[in-house]
Amino acid sequence: MKLQIQHLLGLEGVSREDINLILDTADMFYGVLQRDIKVVPTLRGKTIVNLFYESSTRTRISFELAEKRLSASPLGFSPSTSSISKGEGLKDTIRNIEAMKIDMVVVRHPCAGAPYFLTQCTDAVIVNAGDGLHEHPTQALLDMMTIRQKLGRLEGLKVAIIGDIFHSRVARSNAWGMKTMGIDVTLCGPPTLLPQHTDSLGVNVTDNIDEALDGVDVVMLLRAQLERQSSAVFPSIHEYRERYGFDIDRLNKLKEDVIIMHPGPINRGVELASNVADSKNSVILDQVTNGVAVRMAVLYLLGGGGGEM
């Protein structure tokens, strides 16, 4: 089976068939990761450059681990110690790296559209690891893998995504992907942190947390991205916590088997109470575990992997 897409730039426009193929392949790699020997030879000989222009813990480590588990050759790249610090632009950077014969590029960049721009400058396969406020497709794929693993299906579920929606590429990728998979998605946050034009996303949008939580199967909390905010968009952390923070009282009003998600990093005690983050309903570390399997699946399917598993 082959993907219809050639690069993974975002989940907008990606078909249900492609998402199902990635999730089914990720389930298979999840099985591989339970073995004593977790390495398969499927991308042996392929060189993958990890071009991270923004900080990352989970995404960067899990891509590198996924590449090693697939027997590819990963190359790290740090802007601060590269010729970017001398003023070299993205186009020259990628064309020089490509001249050294690489096969795939995983890119995180502060500018929306940077992964698409790279597809215009190189023949290498491009995978978006987060671009500005635009998309973070592998995060949404690992989120959907985790939901399917815990609740057995995606179609017909109710998901509330709560927090700083405006600055969240995770919210955007999940809105596109979950809508494609038949999930009823509600985005919720303070009015100043909700995007103005949400009609094209085709999801529910509200600033009322009780409305968003009504009958949900999944609650996903998002961090207030203070580093991306140019002005104060809520009066105080205390007020944010009171109105939009998810605590044990809010958890106790929901279904017993509701699952609590967060893409990380968590502001404990702000958007999510510490005892809820560590509760039996929390699947936050399962999301991180599944990130390796999802990224193996994406690299394998786009990289033309084959052979023994």
Ligand code: CP
């Ligand atoms: N979820 C996520 O993208 O985390 P990092 O920024 O640590 O990669």
